[in-house]
Amino acid sequence: EAEVAQSPRYKITEKSQAVAFWCDPISGHATLYWYRQILGQGPELLVQFQDESVVDDSQLPKDRFSAERLKGVDSTLKIQPAELGDSAMYLCASSLEQDTGELFFGEGSRLTVL
Amino acid sequence: QKEVEQDPGPLSVPEGAIVSLNCTYSNSAFQYFMWYRQYSRKGPELLMYTYSSGNKEDGRFTAQVDKSSKYISLFIRDSQPSDSATYLCAMSDPLESRQGGKLIFGQGTELSVKP
DSSP states (O other), X not given: OOOOEEEOSEEEEOTTOOEEEEEEOOTTOOXXXXXXXXXXXXXXXXXXXXTTEEEEOTTSOTTTEEEXXXXXXXXXXXXXXXXXXXXXXXXXXXESSSSSOOOEEOOOEEEEEO | OOSEXXXXXXXXXXXXXXXXXXXXXXXXXXXXXXXXXXXXXXXXXXXXXXXXXXXXXXXXXXXXXXXXXXEEEEEESSOOGGGOEEEEEEEEOHHHHXXXXXXXXXXXXXXXXXX
């Protein structure tokens, strides 16, 4: 069964360090999303790509977060410098259609900032 | 006030019980309504998907949407211990989605089904 792959599953870092997360969506899914889920809350969208183009990054803290999807396939989300409040689960999702909301999520990357 | 409100629970029920999970929302433009199930330390998985108002049934699960009341529900019949998870409601505005907009999630209800 096709899955969204994410790595690393767990990351512990100290504040002010740089961290990066990688995502490989389901083959053929043109739309890719990065969500952040703080413990006890629902996921919140950080950035959405359609192929290699950013479609929505309105909630991405651009002073420290960056995301890219250079070839329109896999994607990287970077945080530099990490802050204590960035501790959360970072979820990647992909979808076949952009406007239906049928998202397929990866298992997530759990970040702990000390 | 959040766009989507969901009782966080936790909710604990005995095996075989009927479970009712609910969300309210404020944005009347929402047309797509979803329920995701999230097991501990896993990503959410799509459970039910409905468009506009009405009911949808899939096995032991029934999703209801009442747009006049801005209220959606998920019912689980004959609940099983394997149903123990966090249930997230989510919804989107199709116009905003076509422009690259987003799925808005509730905060999730943690459900525990005891054998």
